[in-house]
Amino acid sequence: MRLARDGRTVLDGAQLRVPPGEVTALIAPSGAGKSSLLRCVVRLLAPDAGAISLDGVPVADLDPRALRRRVGLVAQTPVMLPGTVRNNLAYGLDAPLSSAAAHDALRAAGLDATFHDRDAHALSGGERARVAIARALVRRPEALLLDEPTAALDHDVALLVVDALRALADGGLAVCLATHDLPLARRVADRCVALDGSAA
């Protein structure tokens, strides 16, 4: 696929496959277009050319809101919405969120249940990153796209989070991890895809 922003070509000829049950790492230097590519997948950006499909169906043919429920995006700088962690997890859900489901999601993201009632704006950067992952998980997505999820984490917590992602993939989730941390990607990913940044 190809994408230009403000008239500059950001992505050209980028190709990526994210199969279920695997962790796919998207490795590229800063400015190569990782964040842009992930945004295109959930249609927060519209590519200028190329095809992106989910289960063989072009994402452009899917209802954007349904697409975003099926494909979770954890942004590079996770934003906490007003209220508690619970408010964040439950944001915009059609059905009320059970405590059990909230706790499961928090645990899967490497947080314990005590975070449930904390003020989301009073969390550290690393805690926010994990709440953002949990917030995507409560939506039971088929695929999870993570944009540098370990950037705000120290080494130990980063390992905790990638191991959690590994476990999610083993449970059948399609996980795509954008990062420039090659050793970390090697540790967790089934496949590493390089985006060389030559277009940028």
Next chain:
Amino acid sequence: MSQAVAQVVAALAFAGLAAVLAARLGLGLGREIVVAAARATAQLAVVGGLIAAVFRVPELAVAFVALMVLAAAITAGGRLRTIAGSRRLAAAAIAGPALAATGLLLAVGAFEAAPRAIVPTAGILIGGAMAATTLTGRRLLEGLRDEQDVIETRLALGDDVRTALRPTIRTAMVTGLVPAIDQTRSVGLVTLPGTFVGLVLGGASPATAARVQLVVLLALLAVELLAALVISEAIRRRVTAPGERVVVPPAG
């Protein structure tokens, strides 16, 4: 007639005094004061003559109101020029509420249906709508840029654009309406607004002046709220792209 002469002489004397004082004090403002005074004299003479004609010929009154809307739309639109077609959007946000309210006030008989009443009433309402349009629009454009990450987060969590932008639009509208609300609640305490002063100087009783001022102020609240709403909706439509996506206009 002697009062008119006295007014002109007194005014010129004040300007002369200011110019002489400025020159004596070496402020270097003497020339500027003379020029400003001359401009004010000329501009007010022209407007005075024009308004006199407008009050005599109703067709001119319509043209004059149209001119006010045009000037207001160009002013507000210029402040929102990062949005395509901003002048047309501003014209809709200003003219719609201001002219509807003027029409309503005339229809219920609150003012006489004469240019003498229509032109100043429409002028005040157009001015208020212009201020609310500019303030709300600018705050909304800033909010769209500053809150890009929050908006994207809401969209990624399944919001449609309307829902994702609601908090940003709400903040912009509140900002846009603060001056109108403050002006309304502080009236008579902090300032005596122009309508009141003008009517009293023109010979109306203070009670009549207060009543007319109240009508104008309360009409302004509704007009400015509607103008803020129209410009917000217009901008929301402009930044909404297919696929529940927001395209943020560039800064500037």
